[in-house]
Amino acid sequence: MPKMKQLWSNRWVRLGVAALVVLILVLAPWNLDPATNQALARVGVFAVAVLGLNVIMGYTGQVSLGQIFFLGLGAYVTAYGVNEDWNIALVFLLAVVIPGIAGYVVALAAARLGGLAIAMVTIALPIIGVPLAKRLSDVTGGSQGTSARFTSAPDWFGADLDDIWQYYIVLAIAAAVFVLVHNLVRGKFGRALAIVKENEAVASSMGISPYRYKVMAFTIAAMIGGVSGFLYMVVVQYTSPETLAFHHSINLLASMVIGGAGSIAGSLLGGAYYVLVPNVTNEIDPTLTALIQGVILLVVLFVLPGGIASLPRVIRRLFQKKDGGGDRTAGRPTTATGTLKTH
Amino acid sequence: MNMRSKAVKAMGIVAIGSVVALTLAGCSRGGDAGGGDDGKGGDSGAPAASPGITDDAITLGVTTPLSGATAGPGNCTVAGLVAYFGQAGPIEFGDGKTREVTVEAFDDAYDPQKALSNFQQNQSNVFAFTSGLGTPTNRAYREAAIEEEVPQALVMTGDPLFSDRTESPWQLGFVPIYQNEGAAFGELLASSEEDHKVAILFQNDDYGKGYVEGFKSAIEGADNIEVVKELSYEATDTAVDAQLTELAASGADVFFNAMSITPLAIASIEKARELSWTPSWFLPSNTSSPGAILTPAAANAEDGFYSVSFAKAPQSPAFAEDEDVKGFLAALEEFSGDYTTKPDFPHCMWSYMVGATLEEAFKGMTEPTRENFMKSLTDISDFTAPLMLEGTSIDTTKDGQPAVASVVVQRFNGKGYENAESFD
Numbered sequence: 088m089p090k091m092k093q094l095w096s097n098r099w100v101r102l103g104v105a106a107l108v109v110l111i112l113v114l115a116p117w118n119l120d121p122a123t124n125q126a127l128a129r130v131g132v133f134a135v136a137v138l139g140l141n142v143i144m145g146y147t148g149q150v151s152l153g154q155i156f157f158l159g160l161g162a163y164v165t166a167y168g169v170n171e172d173w174n175i176a177l178v179f180l181l182a183v184v185i186p187g188i189a190g191y192v193v194a195l196a197a198a199r200l201g202g203l204a205i206a207m208v209t210i211a212l213p214i215i216g217v218p219l220a221k222r223l224s225d226v227t228g229g230s231q232g233t234s235a236r237f238t239s240a241p242d243w244f245g246a247d248l249d250d251i252w253q254y255y256i257v258l259a260i261a262a263a264v265f266v267l268v269h270n271l272v273r274g275k276f277g278r279a280l281a282i283v284k285e286n287e288a289v290a291s292s293m294g295i296s297p298y299r300y301k302v303m304a305f306t307i308a309a310m311i312g313g314v315s316g317f318l319y320m321v322v323v324q325y326t327s328p329e330t331l332a333f334h335h336s337i338n339l340l341a342s343m344v345i346g347g348a349g350s351i352a353g354s355l356l357g358g359a360y361y362v363l364v365p366n367v368t369n370e371i372d373p374t375l376t377a378l379i380q381g382v383i384l385l386v387v388l389f390v391l392p393g394g395i396a397s398l399p400r401v402i403r404r405l406f407q408k409k410d411g412g413g414d415r416t417a418g419r420p421t422t423a424t425g426t427l428k429t430h
Numbered sequence: 431m432n433m434r435s436k437a438v439k440a441m442g443i444v445a446i447g448s449v450v451a452l453t454l455a456g457c458s459r460g461g462d463a464g465g466g467d468d469g470k471g472g473d474s475g476a477p478a479a480s481p482g483i484t485d486d487a488i489t490l491g492v493t494t495p496l497s498g499a500t501a502g503p504g505n506c507t508v509a510g511l512v513a514y515f516g517q518a519g520p521i522e523f524g525d526g527k528t529r530e531v532t533v534e535a536f537d538d539a540y541d542p543q544k545a546l547s548n549f550q551q552n553q554s555n556v557f558a559f560t561s562g563l564g565t566p567t568n569r570a571y572r573e574a575a576i577e578e579e580v581p582q583a584l585v586m587t588g589d590p591l592f593s594d595r596t597e598s599p600w601q602l603g604f605v606p607i608y609q610n611e612g613a614a615f616g617e618l619l620a621s622s623e624e625d626h627k628v629a630i631l632f633q634n635d636d637y638g639k640g641y642v643e644g645f646k647s648a649i650e651g652a653d654n655i656e657v658v659k660e661l662s663y664e665a666t667d668t669a670v671d672a673q674l675t676e677l678a679a680s681g682a683d684v685f686f687n688a689m690s691i692t693p694l695a696i697a698s699i700e701k702a703r704e705l706s707w708t709p710s711w712f713l714p715s716n717t718s719s720p721g722a723i724l725t726p727a728a729a730n731a732e733d734g735f736y737s738v739s740f741a742k743a744p745q746s747p748a749f750a751e752d753e754d755v756k757g758f759l760a761a762l763e764e765f766s767g768d769y770t771t772k773p774d775f776p777h778c779m780w781s782y783m784v785g786a787t788l789e790e791a792f793k794g795m796t797e798p799t800r801e802n803f804m805k806s807l808t809d810i811s812d813f814t815a816p817l818m819l820e821g822t823s824i825d826t827t828k829d830g831q832p833a834v835a836s837v838v839v840q841r842f843n844g845k846g847y848e849n850a851e852s853f854d
Contacts, residue, residue: 230635
């Protein structure tokens with residue numbers, strides 16, 4: 088184990104592994120069938136959505152049940168922009184900024200409230216969002232939804248390689264968001280969020296305004312939600328009020344918990360859970376999907392309360408116990424602060 | 431020294447990794463679109479079979495809500511289909527080969543994204559998608575189905591888009607569009623000898639508005655009918671008590687409740703009784719089930735509950751001895767245990783008819799291809815599927831119309847529905 092750690096601390100090893108991962112991710116779609124590529128692209132979409140939720144819940148400790156609203160808003164903005172023939176870069180920008188503004192405005196009010204009240208305010212978002220999307224049918228297409236197809240592969244890429252093209256778009260944008268958030272939560276900002284999460288009074292006494300940081304975290308979460316909405320349109324190319332229905336928010340939340348709250352890798356695992364588990368349960372028995380998913384959720388929570396992302400830590404701890412080693416770090420709580428310290 | 435050896439090790443890992451990755455990349459799939467090409471290049475001369483069909487079997491896919499709020503009707507959309515092909519056994523196709531029909535169901539929980547996922551994951555081993563319930567879910571994979579040239583046939587949505595042959599060349603809706611149903615109500619009411627005041631409550635979306643549009647166009651010019659009050663509600667509302675109180679005060683004697691939400695439909699019948707308002711009711715076909723709505727709401731048949739249908743209601747005493755109904759119930763009991771054996775929702779009967787219509791299309795197929803299937807499917811007229819009411823039939827040849835465009839107005843008799851010749 089220590090050898091591994093030593094090896095890992097070498098800059099070249101880390102760079103090498105990173106390069107390898109990138110290489111595999113880039114080359115993988117050429118060896119997989121289209122259905123798998125499409126599933127992987129969808130994993131990327133929801134991994135970003137879960138990552139956004141992680142910023143506000145996992146890292147800042149504020150319960151948000153409205154993340155799906157920002158995904159839906161981003162998707163609608165994208166669909167509208169594409170159908171109006173706007174420049175795609177502008178559409179992407181708007182799909183990030185508009186949900187960001189919506190998130191900021193809501194956060195200004197919600198962040199003043201504590202605990203459950205903030206959860207209630209965020210519940211309101213999808214509950215208002217669905218009828219609103221139906222009412223504003225000129226913009227949203229009403230309850231029949233609206234489609235926007237703008238991610239067919241260009242000719243130079245290969246006209247029948249849509250799945251790989253979409254995979255690359257998702258990969259590029261999702262990777263960028265993951266790197267940004269990774270750097271964000273590791274830096275000064277992340278440490279401030281961790282303190283706000285642990286104890287607001289302590290944060291205040293250190294000159295960190297819990298209110299300001301909560302608003303910022305909420306806004307960032309909303310913007311990331313917007314990005315995932317854009318990616319949703321890249322992959323699904325259709326959105327309807329059903330996209331932002333409240334129960335999807337709960338599914339996102341469950342995915343975050345299963346993946347691992349307050350963890351970058353956990354967000355990716357959460358996205359994979361969100362997308363792949365319904366496929367798997369469909370293979371097992373299509374009439375029992377809800378039940379099987381419930382069982383999986385319970386099992387993961389019983390066995391790994393910290394989510395799947397905590398698996399390596401749990402295994403390491405088991406080994407250390409066997410060795411009878413007295414490593415005091417083993418018993419560390421799996422909070423955001425703990426994670427930050429270990430790195 | 432230690433530093434150096436580590437660096438060497440690291441380089442080694444990277445090198446090996448790169449080799450592995452490049453080897454993997456070696457078997458690139460190039461310009462192959464995948465999936466769709468399976469099975470091509472078979473016997474010389476004979477047309478290549480599409481995916482999901484062999485000389486002795488064909489696989490149909492259904493993506494529909496099997497869990498969540500719409501699971502009841504959703505399960506029915508599979509149950510009837512499975513029952514039909516269960517009792518029919520292997521079917522002789524137009525090309526002379528006899529094939530076993532397998533139905534594969536996929537749960538989409540009414541989530542468009544999951545419906546698309548089900549389509550993408552299974553389109554390479556499913557010959558055609560059919561019978562699935564839901565407008566957003568069917569819309570979510572409509573364009574993908576067109577692009578991949580996979581039939582999305584006889585789906586359960588009242589959205590007219592699916593019956594537009596130019597817009598949707600690989601699609602066909604099965605059930606009547608909302609306007610068809612609303613118009614049938616309007617015509618019956620307009621033919622009444624007496625004066626009537628109508629109150630309307632509609633769901634504020636294309637569903638509710640489609641009904642009202644059809645209804646109003648049918649009563650246009652009828653002097654004996656007056657719409658005295660018209661209110662709407664949102665599909666996400668949990669109560670419509672306020673609207674009902676207001677509508678009851680309008681003094682209307684006919685209430686057109688264009689509602690698609692089961693609990694709300696029950697609640698409105700109960701609320702009207704609480705208000706001592708006893709109008710005649712017009713209910714859309716998917717919220718008029720005796721078993722799921724009228725009986726739980728303890729509806730009084732004497733008030734007059736009207737609905738439209740094109741399927742014989744198994745619960746109705748009028749059809750208790752009907753051969754179709756008996757065969758249907760037996761098949762449901764025998765083959766559909768995984769989904770539901772009780773036809774509580776009309777979707778069970780509808781999907782049974784979808785099965786019969788598909789069989790008709792299979793009989794006309796001369797080649798085992800998706801193109802040939804669509805050609806054969808859109809060439810069925812005057813076909814009376816089992817369970818269809820007298821006066822209705824399947825006609826897939828008319829552009830802009832779903833497979834079933836005609837409906838019959840019926841009246842609740844306390845147990846089931848009977849055809850209503852006139853409004854009284």
